[in-house]
Amino acid sequence: xxxxxxxxxxxxxxLGPLLSLVALLGHPTLVFPQQRSAKEELLVLPGExxxxxxxxxxxxxxxxxxxxxxxxxxxxxxxxxxxxxADLVHINRATQLTEPSxxxxxxxxxxxxxxxxxxxxxxxxxDGQPLDADDVLFTFRVYLDEKVHATQHDFLIVGGKPISVRxxxxxxxxxxxxxxxxxxxxxxxxxxxxxxxxxxKQYQEGKFDQAGTLATAASAWAGLGPFRLKEYVAGQRLxxxxxxxxxKTDLKGNRLPYLDDLVYxxxxxxxxxxxxxxxGETDVISQIGAENFTVLSRQQYGYNMTDAxxxxxxxxxxxxxxxxxxxxxxxxxxxxKWFREVKFRQAVSAAVDRExxxxxxxxxxxxxxxxxxxxxxxxxxxxKLAHPARSLERARTLLKEAGFSWNNGPNGESRxxxxxxxxVEFSILTSSSNANYPKMAALVQDDxxxxxxxxxxxxxxxxxxxxxxxxxxxxxxxxxxxxxxxxDPTADTNVWLSSGGSHLWNPSQAHPATAWEAExxxxxxxxxxxxxxxxxxxxxxxxxxxxxxxxxxxxxxxxDILVGAKNVVGNFHxxxxxxxxxxxxxxxxxxxxxxxATR
Amino acid sequence: MRVRRMxxxxxxxxxxxxxxxxxxxxxxxxxxxxxxxxSPYLPPxxxxxxxxxxxxxxxPFVYSLKLREGSxxxxxxxxxxxxxxxxxxxxxxxxxxGFLPCRMHFFGAENARIYLLGTDAYGRDQFSxxxxxxxxxxxxxxxxxxxxxxxxxxIGAVAGYYGGWRDSLLMRLAELFLAxxxxxxxxxxxxxxxxxxxxxxxxxxxxxxxxxxxxxxxxRLVRGVVLSAKERDFVRAxxxxxxxxGYLLRRHILPETCSVLLTQAAILIPQYVLAEMTLSFLGLGxxxxxxxxxxxxxxxxxxxxxxxxxxxxLPALFMVPFFLGYLGLASSLQGREEAYKIERSSLGSLM
Numbered sequence: 001x002x003x004x005x006x007x008x009x010x011x012x013x014x015l016g017p018l019l020s021l022v023a024l025l026g027h028p029t030l031v032f033p034q035q036r037s038a039k040e041e042l043l044v045l046p047g048e049x050x051x052x053x054x055x056x057x058x059x060x061x062x063x064x065x066x067x068x069x070x071x072x073x074x075x076x077x078x079x080x081x082x083x084x085x086a087d088l089v090h091i092n093r094a095t096q097l098t099e100p101s102x103x104x105x106x107x108x109x110x111x112x113x114x115x116x117x118x119x120x121x122x123x124x125x126x127d128g129q130p131l132d133a134d135d136v137l138f139t140f141r142v143y144l145d146e147k148v149h150a151t152q153h154d155f156l157i158v159g160g161k162p163i164s165v166r167x168x169x170x171x172x173x174x175x176x177x178x179x180x181x182x183x184x185x186x187x188x189x190x191x192x193x194x195x196x197x198x199x200x201k202q203y204q205e206g207k208f209d210q211a212g213t214l215a216t217a218a219s220a221w222a223g224l225g226p227f228r229l230k231e232y233v234a235g236q237r238l239x240x241x242x243x244x245x246x247x248k249t250d251l252k253g254n255r256l257p258y259l260d261d262l263v264y265x266x267x268x269x270x271x272x273x274x275x276x277x278x279x280g281e282t283d284v285i286s287q288i289g290a291e292n293f294t295v296l297s298r299q300q301y302g303y304n305m306t307d308a309x310x311x312x313x314x315x316x317x318x319x320x321x322x323x324x325x326x327x328x329x330x331x332x333x334x335x336x337k338w339f340r341e342v343k344f345r346q347a348v349s350a351a352v353d354r355e356x357x358x359x360x361x362x363x364x365x366x367x368x369x370x371x372x373x374x375x376x377x378x379x380x381x382x383x384k385l386a387h388p389a390r391s392l393e394r395a396r397t398l399l400k401e402a403g404f405s406w407n408n409g410p411n412g413e414s415r416x417x418x419x420x421x422x423x424v425e426f427s428i429l430t431s432s433s434n435a436n437y438p439k440m441a442a443l444v445q446d447d448x449x450x451x452x453x454x455x456x457x458x459x460x461x462x463x464x465x466x467x468x469x470x471x472x473x474x475x476x477x478x479x480x481x482x483x484x485x486x487x488d489p490t491a492d493t494n495v496w497l498s499s500g501g502s503h504l505w506n507p508s509q510a511h512p513a514t515a516w517e518a519e520x521x522x523x524x525x526x527x528x529x530x531x532x533x534x535x536x537x538x539x540x541x542x543x544x545x546x547x548x549x550x551x552x553x554x555x556x557x558x559x560d561i562l563v564g565a566k567n568v569v570g571n572f573h574x575x576x577x578x579x580x581x582x583x584x585x586x587x588x589x590x591x592x593x594x595x596x597a598t599r
Numbered sequence: 600m601r602v603r604r605m606x607x608x609x610x611x612x613x614x615x616x617x618x619x620x621x622x623x624x625x626x627x628x629x630x631x632x633x634x635x636x637x638s639p640y641l642p643p644x645x646x647x648x649x650x651x652x653x654x655x656x657x658x659p660f661v662y663s664l665k666l667r668e669g670s671x672x673x674x675x676x677x678x679x680x681x682x683x684x685x686x687x688x689x690x691x692x693x694x695x696x697g698f699l700p701c702r703m704h705f706f707g708a709e710n711a712r713i714y715l716l717g718t719d720a721y722g723r724d725q726f727s728x729x730x731x732x733x734x735x736x737x738x739x740x741x742x743x744x745x746x747x748x749x750x751x752x753x754i755g756a757v758a759g760y761y762g763g764w765r766d767s768l769l770m771r772l773a774e775l776f777l778a779x780x781x782x783x784x785x786x787x788x789x790x791x792x793x794x795x796x797x798x799x800x801x802x803x804x805x806x807x808x809x810x811x812x813x814x815x816x817x818x819r820l821v822r823g824v825v826l827s828a829k830e831r832d833f834v835r836a837x838x839x840x841x842x843x844x845g846y847l848l849r850r851h852i853l854p855e856t857c858s859v860l861l862t863q864a865a866i867l868i869p870q871y872v873l874a875e876m877t878l879s880f881l882g883l884g885x886x887x888x889x890x891x892x893x894x895x896x897x898x899x900x901x902x903x904x905x906x907x908x909x910x911x912x913l914p915a916l917f918m919v920p921f922f923l924g925y926l927g928l929a930s931s932l933q934g935r936e937e938a939y940k941i942e943r944s945s946l947g948s949l950m
Contacts, residue, residue, distance in 0.1 A: 274902055289903070290671075291904070291907070292902065294903065295903045295906055353636070359639070360721060363671040427795035429794070439720060439721075443634075443636075446888065449632075456795040456886060457886065457887060458795050458886075460794070
């Protein structure tokens with residue numbers, strides 16, 4: 001559970017520098033709420049007007065664990081919860097900027113410590129009960145309650161103190177921060193507002209973590225998202241139905257969403273998902289590998305495959321630099337001596353053929369990566385960062401400078417020896433959940449073989465891999481991928497801070513182990529509090545330079561977001577931020593809605 | 600007489616096939632782990648005798664393949680330059696029979712690389728991997744069967760010869776072994792071993808596991824043979840003359856089991872090759888990049904490979920003669936020895 005949380009946290013968060021910018025420029029795609037009636041303040045969405053009806057079917061990689069947004073740690077649960085719940089301020093997945101959601105507007109005090117949010121009036125939960133400031137108060141009380149162990153809890157601690165919330169009137173709330181927070185309202189994305197009328201009793205009885213299991217009756221669960229619970233069949237599917245009280249309309253004033261039903265089929269295996277999509281059982285598919293994308297693209301009968309471009313996923317190799325405990329075996333200490341040598345890590349980085357990874361693993365649908373900012377993120381990358389071509393020559397020079405040498409092994413192959421004359425051998429852990437991981441590792445293995453390193457690749461089930469990396473720390477090196485949930489650098493705070501639970505190469509340090517990690521901590525905290533984008537960017541650029549110099553993570557590649565949908569799905573505009581295809585689910589419609597409904 | 604001829608014929612076939620695999624380094628044009636990263640999933644090259652201009656060549660040649668514009672995995676022949684197939688070329692280093700350092704390869708191509716069975720995801724030569732993989736898989740089968748038969752012989756002989764409580768105990772144990780779900784036990788066993796095992800360690804582990812698992816069936820057969828042999832007149836006579844148990848077993852009884860063991864070997868070896876392949880296919884066998892027949896086929900687990908690259912099936916096709924050889928050998932052995940019923944076990948099952 002703890003691992004999961006860490007993984008979730010590292011990838012999740014969203015606080016941005018964009019407040020000032022939004023205020024200046026307005027929002028490109030945003031139409032501000034229009035008063036429909038005195039009572040109901042609906043949000044009008046721009047875009048193509050669709051037709052109502054029909055059901056959309058898609059695969060989910062396994063069953064969600066819960067419908068409770070506070071305890072959901074796995075991607076599947078979060079995906080489902082995302083369409084059933086709504087937040088105060090939302091990050092538009094296409095523009096990557098914030099826009100009003102349940103809060104129709106917000107104001108920040110000049111010192112940046114106070115956020116005043118105004119709720120939409122007259123809107124209702126999916127069970128018809130009205131929303132007011134008390135629901136929001138209740139929600140944040142639960143999020144901040146340490147006994148609940150909300151996965152997002154840590155993000156409400158700003159400057160060492162929890163955010164405080166108070167109500168001005170039935171629709172106005174004030175959020176008080178202890179320290180200015182550069183990105184402000186991005187914070188509110190993903191904090192789903194809970195129905196107080198359904199959950200307060202359970203919370204007071206201390207049974208909050210039992211709320212929202214999949215066995216919950218549809219009538220006992222409600223949210224503010226476009227869909228609500230209809231039916232759950234264990235092991236098979238989850239059916240959501242249209243929320244008739246949803247608070248968005250299209251340009252013609254039709255209440256969204258268009259779809260009547262949204263069906264998730266539980267399909268564990270990626271290949272099985274492809275087959276289901278190919279045979280027409282599902283309507284959309286996302287997060288598929290390049291090879292399956294090619295197969296699906298070859299014969300596009302009634303569907304259309306889209307390469308949405310590079311996303312925010314990044315893959316990297318890192319070594320175990322964690323502090324040696326008393327129980328650490330001598331062999332591990334010997335290996336860590338190499339890993340701690342910066343020239344060793346630089347040599348590995350120089351020897352890795354990133355272009356080959358993109359070509360062989362992603363069939364060219366991806367980008368080689370030299371820094372932590374994936375090419376899908378256009379605002380935060382350091383353009384000055386060098387992209388050195390692969391050079392075994394440079395790698396050998398670096399190794400030689402660090403005291404390594406070579407001799408000939410029993411079969412005439414060259415072997416790398418450390419300063420004590422011992423051969424350099426280690427293993428790379430990687431996840432077996434996805435065929436791309438072992439493939440990437442096999443390429444790295446061969447690259448390093450050419451330097452004389454003997455590397456074993458060990459594919460491991462993802463959960464036990466995380467356990468080894470974050471808990472027991474019994475590993476040499478590991479090849480892993482992360483996906484940022486937001487383009488803003490704060491999304492990965494937990495990865496870069498030395499105290500972070502997902503600071504993978506040496507997690508949860510009490511004090512920064514090295515000077516450069518201390519420097520990264522400082523830069524990270526400074527950019528968090530810096531008022532302007534330019535200042536933050538400058539600090540973040542410096543952070544990227546340090547990482548490129550020290551190579552605690554050897555960045556490899558970033559794949560494109562590959563998705564597909566049947567031609568009948570309207571308003572299908574995949575984004576490079578999660579959820580890639582369902583981010584605008586309320587606007588998706590079926591061009592032949594009636595036919596599909598009777599399918 | 601006819602049966603004997605058949606036996607020798609199958610033996611020759613198997614001898615040739617194994618000879619090729621044993622000398623994999625010589626017959627394979629390339630190192631099995633060498634990656635040609637410009638040519639992933641390259642289809643098998645065609646051997647030509649007539650070139651694009653219609654000229655006849657006396658020595659076969661190949662055209663190198665190049666990627667079609669804008670595609671990742673579609674190749675076309677580049678007919679500008681024929682590359683003649685050459686023989687006895689010097690190439691990648693290997694050790695003939697495991698100890699003779701050598702560089703000579705049976706064939707290659709002039710100024711180009713030749714891929715008779717295509718390449719895999721990393722651009723590795725499937726033909727070379729098939730031959731080197733055969734070394735791993737066949738040796739695992741042979742050694743595994745050897746261990747099984749040795750254990751089976753010992754246990755079967757003790758149970759059959761001494762009888763009584765030893766017989767009951769050992770045969771109940773055999774029944775227990777027959778009833779265990781081995782595949783799951785293998786998974787469990789793998790979980791207890793250190794994470795990273797070298798290909799050599801993994802190899803011996805597999806042999807040890809599949810070798811010790813299958814002893815029950817041969818042990819029961821041997822027991823049956825021993826039971827009947829120990830009641831024969833000449834054995835009784837020898838015992839009457841004061842022969843010791845050890846002498847009787849060694850001199851009179853165990854030789855009787857010889858034909859049963861041979862037939863069992865011919866059945867067990869291909870079965871154990873398949874067992875190795877199953878383990879490697881599931882990722883429990885010899886780790887990548889070392890080739891084994893199971894590793895070669897494991898890429899077929901991916902749907903995209905299954906439907907896109909037909910030549911990834913070819914190794915399976917090339918394995919057929921090996922299995923056929925062993926089955927033919929087993930049946931001719933069975934024909935020779937009608938006296939003993941041979942318990943047949945289907946090839947499809949793991950053990």
